[in-house]
Amino acid sequence: MSPRVLVADRSPVTSQPLRDQLAELLGAAVAEVAWAPRELALDQLRAAVAAGRAFDVVVLDADPGLTAVAVRELAAAGGNVRVVLIAGGSDGIALAARCGASDVVMRPLSAAELAFRIAREPAGDARADKRRPRKTDIIIGTGPWIKELYDRIAMVAATDVTVAIFGESGTGKELVARTIHTSSPRHDAPFVVVNCAAIPEALLEDELFGHVRGAFTDATRDREGLLAAADTGTLFLDEIGEMPPPLQGKLLRVLQSQEFRRIGDDQDRRVDVRIVTATNRDLDQLVARGSFRQDLYYRINVFPMHIPPLRDRAEDIALLVHHFIAKHRGRLGKSIEGITPGALRRFASYDFPGNVRELENKVHQAMVVTEGPMLTEADVVLPL
Template sequence: MKPAVLVVDDEPSIADGLRLILEREGYAVDTAGSIAEGAACLDSQDFALALVDLVLPDGDGIGLLKLLRARDPDIEVIIMTGHGSISKAVEATKEGAFYFVAKPFDSGEMLTLLGKALERRLLLAETSDLKRQLAEQLGYGEMLGSSPGMRRVFELLDSVAASDANVFIVGESGTGKELAANAVHAKSPRAEGPLVKINCAALPKDLIESELFGHVKGAFTGATSEKPGLLEEAHKGSLLLDEISEMPPDLQAKLLRVLEDRSVRRLGGTRAVPVDFRLISSTNRDPDAAVRDGSLRQDLYFRINTVTVALPPLREKTQDIPLLAKGFLERFRLKHGRTVDGIDPEAFRRLLSYPWPGNVRELEHVIERAVLVARGKEITATDLPEALNAGAPVVSAGPPAGSLEEIERVSIVRALESTGWNKQAAAVILGLRRPTLYSKMRRHGIPQRRTT
């Protein structure tokens, strides 16, 4: 027996029609004609998925969506409407809807949507098991991090990598979107196939169509031979569309057709070439804002974001800075043949207090530069760019008042708090060896872990 589905629509012909279609496919189906009836159904049955009309007699379908998600965060909800609008679609997506589909729709389209929604539910349900496996992991692929935010990212990436689901990676420039895409591909069943990367912002607008779709001989001036496009080159592998919101809208429409038909037609050609690839997309913009201003097509957005992975900026995970800095230091020390093998406490204070507008990529460049200019065995504050030396130390200005014992205790707690309770980083800030820090923490009754 397939999972249970709740259909909420005040038009009996639609509700009963969907019930017959779904029951024929083996689903257990309950129907309701209002928010109140739909809520009552929840008391007697657990549903994997709900199909909800946007306009109901006793309220807005998005209100029922919120209720459903509050009762069961794992339920997938598809909103149906004969009054479609981008603002409502964006609102529904923000509240957790899987898809926003316009009436009328055909049964095949709806069954396909149900299958994809249930696939996502299954993928995300595996995350709880992965938490235990990844609890002590300090990295994923080429990505490093031990902060709670990055551990959640690693768990989500690992849960979706083994599937063929579309992945949408969102994050500021420099947060590691390409590394996340590399990791998803490397841990997927398509790892032996190609990973084709397309930067939609870097390709000239007059060349991007030819690059993506290929062309036949004579398709345009200068097309002296037939050439397959990058979409064909990704066959049996993965396709990364970086900065997808920068793709011209007309090409977004063509890409959507390729994703739906799984075939591509070269520029100037008539033959459809089958393609089979796993789509990974990324953007440094707010996707909802991109949909609102028209730079990202709404229908394409719904197609590419089966699973969205949001990468946190470095300023929100400062406890990862020591781990990242150490990793970059080791890499560039070996690359450039330098003897520098550490970072002094004052330089560490600068790294931890800087806001990092360029995120991990900026930190990487700063450490490489410091390795190249350092004159001693350690990177010092003078080896860092001027922007970092202009920042205030992360440990609070002014010494705490009280006895020497009280001052020492408060200073230790401040250093721990500034590093997200990373003992190694706190020891560096305080100018202590880590065993000495542990000893002082025990003497002052400071817990080993942050208390909530």
């Protein structure tokens, strides 16, 4: 099937608009080449998705002002449409890697190369470099909330500001944290995840801060903690509301002075980390109850982001379902193309207490059991 291509061009005053160049170069290789100025491309992509005629590829120029966040926002607006960048220098290649663009084409443009890059299937996850954003890491959504979210990610990405992400379980908090990291100047350094609720209280201090040899009976050698592992990168503290009070004090110190002490050490260490936290708890309430330190709350809550539950944004369900079908079909080895309107209505009428994670699981289950190219009502199993 020949792809439908949207060219998001910089400005109408370019001597020869990119669209005309591409239309000429691509000829019969594509079904349609549409054009929109960059500022209107988002609306065009969303409108096409809403009309059931989503674009397959967006082509845009990696000019110096273009940011990774802007590229991702385009991909999300188009229902995870493939993005092909046109680059004149090494900046463009770096940008493409950083924002998870499907491909990058170098100037001077060659018709054959462009046609090839635009028509080819996206590379699978297996080949992707672990540190680079996977294409499936894109945050999908269509309402005003996602615009606001991308705006806020763009605001903080370039800084080291501490970010606090609030939202129910499964709403995408970790995905947002990862996106902040991969959009930041720290993107080549590690992104380290610590789930404060999953690690037993007695081990959490050791996990985070490490120890010196002899600090306790089993400490037969020095151990660097995860904080040190995140040096120059980003530390994501998930379920921060579950952090035990003694550790809250140690974390506060890291936030205030970038200093900490390993268990049993008599020296302080310095660390350069950007901290992003997440919680599904009401921290105000935990503070009022005395189980969360108020001073720490102020420190982590410098730049809050709130992610709405899926039941408040049912308009995202269709986009997400298609995104998850594309995400999982390769590994299942099934050529599933889509979903029937009836099956989609079933998803849309359920309230998803487990949010996007639950939707992803249900789509995956339906894909496992389905026998045809479309997910049908019978494939969708939801609790009553």
